[in-house]
Amino acid sequence: xxxxxxxxxxxxxxxxxxxxxxxxxxxxxxxxxxxxxxxxxxxxxxxxxxxxxxxxxxxxxxxxxxxxxxxxxxxxxxxxxxxxxxxxxxxxxxxxxxxxxxxxxxxxxxxxxxxxxxxxxxxxxxxxxxxxxxxxxxxxxxxxxxxxxxxxxxxxxxxxxxxxxxxxxxxxxxxxxxxxxxxxxxxxxxxxxxxxxxxxxxxxxxxxxxxxxxxxxxxxxxxxxxxxxxxxxxxxxxxxxxxxxxxxxxxxxxxxxxxxxxxxxxxxxxxxxxxxxxxxxxxxxxxxxxxxxxxxxxxxxxxxxxxxxxxxxxxxxxxxxxxxxxxxxxxxxxxxxxxxxxxxxxxxxxxxxxxxxxxxxxxxxxxxxxxxxxxxxxxxxxxxxxxxxxxxxxxxxxxxxxxxxxxxxxxxxxxxxxxxxxxxxxxxxxxxxxxxxxxxxxxxxxxxxxxxxxxxxxxxxxxxxxxxxxxxxxxxxxxxxxxxxxxxxxxxxxx
Amino acid sequence: xxxxxxxxxxxxxxxxxxxxxxxxxxxxxxxxxxxxxxxxxxxxxxxxxxxxxxxxxxxxxxxxxxxxxxxxxxxxxxxxxxxxxxxxxxxxxxxxxxxxxxxxxxxxxxxxxxxxxxxxxxxxxxxxxxxxxxxxxxxxxxxxxxxxxxxxxxxxxxxxxxxxxxxxxxxxxxxxxxxxxxxxxxxxxxxxxxxxxxxxxxxxxxxxxxxxxxxxxxxxxxxxxxxxxxxxxxxxxxxxxxxxxxxxxxxxxxxxxxxxxxxxxxxxxxxxxxxxxxxxxxxxxxxxxxxxxxxxxxxxxxxxxxxxxxxxxxxxxxxxxxxxxxxxxxxxxxxxxxxxxxxxxxxxxxxxxxxxxxxxxxxxxxxxxxxxxxxxxxxxxxxxxxxxxxxxxxxxxxxxxxxxxxxxxxxxxxxxxxxxxxxxxxxxxxxxxxxxxxxxxxxxxxxxxxxxxxxxxxxxxxxxxxxxxxxxxxxxxxxxxxxxxxxxxxxx
Numbered sequence: 001x002x003x004x005x006x007x008x009x010x011x012x013x014x015x016x017x018x019x020x021x022x023x024x025x026x027x028x029x030x031x032x033x034x035x036x037x038x039x040x041x042x043x044x045x046x047x048x049x050x051x052x053x054x055x056x057x058x059x060x061x062x063x064x065x066x067x068x069x070x071x072x073x074x075x076x077x078x079x080x081x082x083x084x085x086x087x088x089x090x091x092x093x094x095x096x097x098x099x100x101x102x103x104x105x106x107x108x109x110x111x112x113x114x115x116x117x118x119x120x121x122x123x124x125x126x127x128x129x130x131x132x133x134x135x136x137x138x139x140x141x142x143x144x145x146x147x148x149x150x151x152x153x154x155x156x157x158x159x160x161x162x163x164x165x166x167x168x169x170x171x172x173x174x175x176x177x178x179x180x181x182x183x184x185x186x187x188x189x190x191x192x193x194x195x196x197x198x199x200x201x202x203x204x205x206x207x208x209x210x211x212x213x214x215x216x217x218x219x220x221x222x223x224x225x226x227x228x229x230x231x232x233x234x235x236x237x238x239x240x241x242x243x244x245x246x247x248x249x250x251x252x253x254x255x256x257x258x259x260x261x262x263x264x265x266x267x268x269x270x271x272x273x274x275x276x277x278x279x280x281x282x283x284x285x286x287x288x289x290x291x292x293x294x295x296x297x298x299x300x301x302x303x304x305x306x307x308x309x310x311x312x313x314x315x316x317x318x319x320x321x322x323x324x325x326x327x328x329x330x331x332x333x334x335x336x337x338x339x340x341x342x343x344x345x346x347x348x349x350x351x352x353x354x355x356x357x358x359x360x361x362x363x364x365x366x367x368x369x370x371x372x373x374x375x376x377x378x379x380x381x382x383x384x385x386x387x388x389x390x391x392x393x394x395x396x397x398x399x400x401x402x403x404x405x406x407x408x409x410x411x412x413x414x415x416x417x418x419x420x421x422x423x424x425x426x427x428x429x430x431x432x433x434x435x436x437x438x439x440x441x442x443x444x445x446x447x448x449x450x451x452x453x454x455x456x457x458x459x460x461x462x463x464x465x466x467x468x469x470x471x472x473x474x475x476x477x478x479x480x481x482x483x484x485x486x487x488x489x490x491x492x493x494x495x
Numbered sequence: 496x497x498x499x500x501x502x503x504x505x506x507x508x509x510x511x512x513x514x515x516x517x518x519x520x521x522x523x524x525x526x527x528x529x530x531x532x533x534x535x536x537x538x539x540x541x542x543x544x545x546x547x548x549x550x551x552x553x554x555x556x557x558x559x560x561x562x563x564x565x566x567x568x569x570x571x572x573x574x575x576x577x578x579x580x581x582x583x584x585x586x587x588x589x590x591x592x593x594x595x596x597x598x599x600x601x602x603x604x605x606x607x608x609x610x611x612x613x614x615x616x617x618x619x620x621x622x623x624x625x626x627x628x629x630x631x632x633x634x635x636x637x638x639x640x641x642x643x644x645x646x647x648x649x650x651x652x653x654x655x656x657x658x659x660x661x662x663x664x665x666x667x668x669x670x671x672x673x674x675x676x677x678x679x680x681x682x683x684x685x686x687x688x689x690x691x692x693x694x695x696x697x698x699x700x701x702x703x704x705x706x707x708x709x710x711x712x713x714x715x716x717x718x719x720x721x722x723x724x725x726x727x728x729x730x731x732x733x734x735x736x737x738x739x740x741x742x743x744x745x746x747x748x749x750x751x752x753x754x755x756x757x758x759x760x761x762x763x764x765x766x767x768x769x770x771x772x773x774x775x776x777x778x779x780x781x782x783x784x785x786x787x788x789x790x791x792x793x794x795x796x797x798x799x800x801x802x803x804x805x806x807x808x809x810x811x812x813x814x815x816x817x818x819x820x821x822x823x824x825x826x827x828x829x830x831x832x833x834x835x836x837x838x839x840x841x842x843x844x845x846x847x848x849x850x851x852x853x854x855x856x857x858x859x860x861x862x863x864x865x866x867x868x869x870x871x872x873x874x875x876x877x878x879x880x881x882x883x884x885x886x887x888x889x890x891x892x893x894x895x896x897x898x899x900x901x902x903x904x905x906x907x908x909x910x911x912x913x914x915x916x917x918x919x920x921x922x923x924x925x926x927x928x929x930x931x932x933x934x935x936x937x938x939x940x941x942x943x944x945x946x947x948x949x950x951x952x953x954x955x956x957x958x959x960x961x962x963x964x965x966x967x968x969x970x971x972x973x974x975x976x977x978x979x980x981x982x983x984x985x986x987x
Binding site: 064066067068070134137138141145149152155160164167168171172175176179180183184186187211 | 880883884885886887892895898899902903907910911914915917918921922925929932933966967968972
C-alpha cells in the first residue's frame with residue numbers, strides 16, 4: 001500500500017468502527033471487540049506509516065477544494081507523525097482500560113460513548129495530518145463537538161454544567177479568535193498551507209502579525225493557556241477514560257500541537273523571535289505554569305489536581321514553542337509524548353482507584369498502597385515522568401526545554417520552570433508515598449477487606465502505559481528523531 | 496414557447512390559484528398545487544439555462560414595448576432567486592399535506608393552498624419584473640396572501656400576529672409606493688432600466704433623495720431589518736408551520752433582492768454609497784440587528800419565536816454585507832441569502848414535525864425528544880450548527896466571505912462583533928440541544944414517535960443541502976460572485 005493511501009486509511013479507520021459499534025449495541029462483548037480490532041489495526045497502520053515516513057516518503061493527499069484556494073488536504077510531517085503515533089497507540093490502550101472501567105462502574109449509554117470516542121480519534125488524526133490551517137480547524141471543531149457528549153456523559157446537572165463550560169470556552173475561543181486569526185492570515189498571506197519558515201513575507205506589517213499571534217495563542221483554547229483554562233477542570237466530570245485520553249492526550253495535545261504547528265509553520269521561529277509580543281505571551285504562559293501548579297497543590301479531588309497539573313504541563317509546551325529556538329521546539333514536541341504517557345497513567349490510576357475503592361479525594365487515599373500496589377506503583381512512575389526525574393521519559397523533554405530557555409536567554413522562565421518542577425514534586429509524590437507508608441488509622445485500613453485491585457483490563461492498561469514511560473527513557477529514539485527533524489525544519493531558515 | 500418563459504413563470508402559479516378554488520377537494524388540490532410548483536421549478540431552471548446561453552432576457556408583456564408596456568427582465572440575479580424560491584416552495588409543499596391536517600381545520604385547507612399559490616405568484620412576480628410599479632403590485636399580492644396564511648394558524652394569537660403584520664406591511668408598502676411615485680414624478684418612467692438611465696440627470700434634487708429614503712425604509716420594513724422587525728417574530732411563531740417555512744425561507748429573501756436591485760441597478764452604487772451615508776446606516780443597523788436579535792432569541796421559550804428572532808439576526812448579516820459596499824461583501828450577502836434559506840427551511844420543517852407529533856413548540860415540550868425523535872432533532876441540530884457557522888456547513892461559507900470582506904476594508908472590530916454574533920447563536924441553539932438530549936422526557940409524554948416521513952424527508956433534503964453546499968461550494972460561490980460582479984458592473 002502506498003503511503004498516500006495508508007494516510008487516508010489512518011484518518012478514516014476510526015470512523016469504520018462506528019457501524020460495527022452501532023450494529024452490536026445490544027451485545028457489549030462484540031461491540032467492544034469492534035473497537036479493539038479497529039484500535040489494533042490503527043496502531044499497526046500508524047507504526048507502518050511511521051516506518052515509511054522514516055524511510056523518506058512524504059505523502060500528500062488532496063481531498064477537495066472547498067473555496068478557491070481553501071483545501072481539505074493532508075500532508076505528513078514530523079510533528080504530525082509523532083502526534084498520530086501517540087494518539088494511535090493510546091486509543092487501543094484506553095479502549096482496553098475503558099472496558100474495565102465502564103463495566104466496573106456500570107455506566108449507561110455505552111454505545112454512544114464508544115461512537116463519540118471513535119469520532120474524536122478521527123478528529124485527532126485528521127488534525128495531526130492537516131496540510132493547512134483550514135483543514136486543521138475543521139478537525140479541531142470535530143474534536144470539540146464529538147467530545148461534548150463524552151463530557152456530559154453522566155447527564156446529571158453537574159455534568160451538564162461542566163459540559164456547558166467546556167463547550168462555551170472551546171467554541172468561544174475557537175470562533176472568536178482562532179477563526180478570525182485564520183481568516184486574517186488568509187487575508188494577509190493569501191495562503192493557509194503550512195510552510196517551513198512561515199507564510200508571511202517581509203512586507204507584512206509587524207503589528208498585524210503580532211495581533212494574529214495573540215489571536216492564535218488565545219484562540220487555540222485547547223492549549224488551556226490562562227485565562228482560558230477553565231474548561232479543563234470543568235471537563236473532569238466526564239468518565240475517567242474520557243478524562244484520560246481526551247484531556248491528558250487527545251484534546252489538550254491537539255491544542256498544543258496546533259500551537260507548535262502555528263509557531264513553526266505559519267509564523268516561523270525567525271519571525272516569532274522578532275516580535276515583541278512573543279515575549280509577553282511567553283511570560284503569560286510561564287505565569288500560567290506557575291499558577292496552575294499552585295492551584296493544583298490546593299486540590300483535594302484527585303482528578304481536579306491532575307487537571308490543573310495538565311494546565312501547567314501544557315504551559316511547558318507552549319513555552320517551548322514561544323521560546324522560538326530549536327531546542328525549545330524540540331523540547332515542546334518531546335513533551336507532547338512524555339506528558340501524554342505520564343499523565344494518562346496517572347488518570348488511569350485515578351479511575352482505577354475510583355472503581356475499586358470508590359475514592360475520589362486524595363485525603364482518603366492514605367494506606368491504599370497495600371491493597372492496590374500495582375496501581376500505586378504505576379502512579380509513582382507516572383508522577384516521576386511529570387516531574388522529570390529519571391528513569392522516566394519526562395526527563396528528556398524538560399532537559400531540552402531548559403536548553404531552550406538558555407538559548408533564548410530567558411533565565412526568568414527557566415527559574416519558574418524549576419520552581420514548577422519542585423511544586424510538581426510537592427503535589428504528586430505525596431500521594432503514592434502516603435499510600436505506601438502512612439496507612440495507620442486511615443479510612444482505607446478499616447475497609448481493607450472490601451477493597452481489591454481494579455478490573456484486570458484497567459490494570460493491564462495502566463501497567464502498559466507506566467512501562468512505556470520507562471521504556472521511552474531508555475529508548476527515546478523514535479520520538480527524538482521526529483522532534484529533531486521538526487526542529488530542523490523550524491531552524492531551516494536561520495541555518 | 497421558450498421566449499415566453501418569463502411570463503409563464505408567473506402566470507402558472509397565478510392561474511393555479513383560482514383552479515384550486517374550482518377543484519375544492521383538499522386532496523386533489525394538494526396534488527394539483529404540487530404539480531404547478533414543479534412546473535414553476537422546471538421553468539426557473541430553463542430560465543437560468545437561457546440566461547447562461549443568451550445573457551439577459553427581456554420580455555415585453557402583451558407585445559407592448561418598454562416605455563408603454565411592462566417589461567420583464569431576467570439576468571443571473573433574477574434567475575438565481577427564481578430557482579431558490581421555486582425549489583424551496585416545491586420541497587416545502589411535499590410536507591404540507593401531512594402538516595396541515597394537524598394545524599388547520601379541514602374546511603380551510605383549500606384556501607390555504609390558494610393563498611400559498613398567490614404568495615408564490617407575488618414573490619416570483621417581484622423577481623421577474625423590470626417595472627418599478629409592478630414590483631409594488633406583486634409585493635402587495637404576496638403580502639396579502641401571507642397575511643391570510645398567517646391568520647389561518649390554529650392559535651388565536653395568529654389573528655393578532657396577522658393583524659400586526661398587516662398594519663406594518665401596509666405602512667411599508669405605502670412608503671414604497673410614495674418612493675416609486677416620486678421617482679415617476681422626476682423621471683416620467685416606471686421601467687427600472689429607464690429609471691437607471693434618467694435618474695443621474697436629476698440625482699442632486701431633494702425629491703430623488705426623498706424617493707430613495709421612502710423606498711429604502713419601506714423595503715427594510717418588508718425585509719424586517721432591525722428595528723423594523725417587530726412584526727416578524729409573532730408572524731413566524733403563530734403561522735401554520737408550512738407557512739413559516741415558506742415565508743422564512745423566501746419572503747425576506749425576495750425583499751432583499753428588491754433592495755439590491757434598487758440600490759445597485761436603479762440608483763447605482765455611486766449614488767447610494769457616495770451621496771448617502773448608506774454604509775454607515777446599513778452597517779450599524781445590520782450589526783445592531785445581529786447582536787440584539789440574537790440576545791433576545793436566547794430568552795425565548797417558544798422555539799419557533801426563537802428561530803424567528805434568529806432570522807432577524809441573520810438578515811442583519813445580509814444587510815451588513817451590502818453595507819460594506821465591496822464585491823466580497825456583496826458575494827457574502829448573496830451567499831447568505833441562499834444559505835440562510837436552506838438552514839431555516841431545514842429547521843422550521845423539522846419543527847413542523849415536532850408540532851405534528853407533540854403539538855407544542857414550547858421548550859419544555861422538547862425534553863427527551865432527542866431519544867424519541869432522533870432524526871427530527873438531528874435535523875434541527877445540523878441546521879443549528881449551520882446557523883452557528885461550523886465548517887462543512889453552508890453557514891461557514893457565508894461567514895467566511897463576510898469576515899473576509901470586513902478584513903479587506905480593515906474593519907477588524909466589526910469582524911470581532913460578527914464572530915460574537917456566532918457565539919450568541921451557539922447560546923440559543925445549545926439551550927435547545929441540552930433540553931432535547933439531556934433532559935428526561937416528562938411523565939406524560941414518553942411515547943412520541945418519529946415525525947412522519949412526509950415531513951421528515953423534505954426536512955432532510957434541506958439538511959443534506961446544508962451539508963452538500965457547505966462542501967461543494969462551486970455552484971453557490973460561482974453564482975454569487977457572478978451576480979455581485981453584475982450588480983457592481985451596474986446594469987445602468
